[in-house]
Amino acid sequence: MTTVAVPRADAPGAFGATDHKRVAVRMALTAVAFFAAGGMLALVMRAELAEPGLQVVSTGTYNVLFTMHGSTMVYLFVTPFALALGLYLIPLEIGAAETAGPRWALAGSWLLTLGGLSMYAGFLTRNGAAAATWVGFDPLSDAVNSPGEGMDLWILGVALAALGEWIVGLCILLTVLRKRTPGMTMLRIPVFAWAMTVTCLMVAFAFPALIAAMGLLWVERQWGGIFDSSEGPVAYQHLFWFYGHPVVYVMFFPFVGAVAECVSVFSGRRFFGYLAMVGSLLLFTSLSMSVWAHHMFTIDGVTVKYFSLLSISLAIPAGIEYVDMIGTLWGGAVRLTTAMLFALGFLVQFLVGGLTGIFVGSSVLDYHVNNSYFVVAHFHYTLFAGSFFGAMAAVYLWWPKVTGTLLREGLGRVHFWLSVAGANLTFFPMFLLGRDGMTRRVADYPGDQGWNLENALSSLGAALIAVSLLVFAVNAVVSLVFRRPAGDDPWEGHTLEWATSSPPPRHNFDRALPPIRSYHPLYDLRQGETGEERAESSPESELAKAGPEEHS
């Protein structure tokens, strides 16, 4: 008989539970709450921009809106949600009973929440919340140009949130590197686990730059002397973007990993090109650490050619990953579950974001479209039409494991198609606006530039996105109230998290694990049971079999 851990609704538990699954769920729910707040800010922004003229908010308020929208989405929603996915799933996928450093993860999760609250506390101050963009560019963010406690609370809040994320990221990294069950070598962990590993490498070695930037900015505001030389503003940008580029990949790779799991499970095939995928993940993330100054092409004196060369080179590992996804789909017995729909949507839409990323990787092209709506479109295609769709794929895939119940497929399809319509209607017109000369971070635009139609369409799209999210909310509530038990493995999954109950017990596995001989142990088990063991010899399966029988 399997014991199912039902989360108890007790106060000490909610506050101080060390079970990585409970910490992760709380982190995810907190992230979603912040997402709702950040999303509402965006809806007000799009309401304002739907027509020329200031109808909804003042310019000053608008500047707060986009600052807090961007800050919320990056620092308080996507990054924490991605880390929460990893914190929940990694111990399960590698056969561990716990995360490494459970109390550290618990502490980190609270630093995150408190950091976020501090940022929002700015709304309660006299000068209002921060309005110096999510980057906090110096000198705009210094004491002269952004006076008041709201800016300080934002700075300290970002630092606290980043510290919490850094700690949780390290826990996940150490879990993968040190707590794998016997038999699970690094080349037998799931693709999602590799995605989280490289994600957390970036968290470990790039996030301290943000904490440093915030600390230095705070000191600058109290006593000066940090960024006030002529090279100060440029130095700030180097320090910030050294974090600011890797973070967008932190907000991307966990969802690529989730999509990889979806594509393989819902094609009924092992993931294609596992070794190539591992290599490309390592290359991709190392490049991601090295391209940051492509955000600074328009500064005189930046080593433009280096950063442009490496940025365009990102196409190589990205291309390999797409080949692997396509290779997995090829010859697959495809089941178009909602999770799979979102995974496919991610692949198609992220491609737009990725290709326009190569576009702005050319310094010459960036000299025009930098800071325009073209860039806004690019990063919303990667982060929303991309990562958020990937996050929805992850949610629909792993919801049964976390909650023990199934989301409704009918509602899921409505959610999916509304999201596709909303995402593309909102963000595609922005490519045209930017190329045509509309700069970003403006509360209003002249009515005679020919931008009115695109802006109106974009705002309509935003409303559609909001509706799509309501559909999902309904789906979530329905699935929790009118429960349909999911069982251990509703999808015929390939990886270890499906070899335990839904939800898993306190220490994840209360039964013996299947033998680990590959990155798809449950698939192997199923093949063995149906007697369809195909004797296929491939480099990585040979490599995996030949590896030592210990964990690392």
Next chain:
Amino acid sequence: MPNTQDAYGDVEGVFLPVAVGVFVLVAGAIVVLALRGRRRTDPGQRANNVPLELAIVAVLAVTAAILVTISFSAEDRIGSAAVSPALRIRVVAAKWRWRFEYPAQRIAIQGVEGRVPTLVVPAGREVEIEGVSLDVIHAFWVPELRFQRQLIPDRPTRFALVFPRPGFLSSGRCSFFCGLRHQDMRFGVEVMTPARFRAWAQRA
């Protein structure tokens, strides 16, 4: 002469078709495979194909190299200081106005409350611009010329521009968020024939 419009056009002329082509190919493959796969009940077993992957890496690397070469070659034609400018202008940005100074001609044009300034330049001549900010970071962007630069306090930046044809460009603006009235920080550009420009410079 550094023609930023042409440089942009040359690069976009390659990057955009390549992007569209790749998108159609890859997105098409994904959609087709997903739809075809619905009818299949017996999935294939192959989990890798090393020669194929290596071939695709090679194609990607070559494509990236071509794109980089094209971009670098355009980069070399623009962006740096002027070789032999016909005119030097100093652009000063401050919250939230523009000031254009013509040192040799002793002219200064400044925007005032409610009135956007107009930068006056000769057509078809190399104009060297030295830009600086007096307070926060701003950016000088002329969308028709496909070019912008950050203007940073105490850190002058120099670049050369050519305005190809006479006419009026209405799109000049600050493109780096600089606070409350960032969106109002605009300027026009009056591109005159060289003869008219000379006359204007003497009269002013």
Next chain:
Amino acid sequence: MSGGPLVPLAWSALLAVHTTVLIGFGGDELPVLLLGGAAAAAALFALWLALRRRRGRGATGELRAVPDVSPPAALAAVAVAGLVLGAELGTWLVLISAGLLALGLGGLVRELRASPTTVRDTLRRGPG
């Protein structure tokens, strides 16, 4: 050398290559320091992992029995946040937070003393 330390080491090597190329392109001091610093840090991390393994600590089979609920850990986090925010909001918050931090750390020490340091992993390898 097996899996664990190899990953950050390989990654560090890639970062080192990127740093070298940056220097070749004439990168400025700060960018080179940032990227080279990350490469060095990742290598040091790999070294630390390798050393910890060799000393036999932290193998998979080892579990420190962590209590199901750890209010001191959460309290310590709240206290750290309070210390940081107290720099902005006032000395009163710094003092209260320092007190809470002492409480939290004390509670953690008590938890660590009360738990045995090695508990056999309950996971066993499956048959076959």
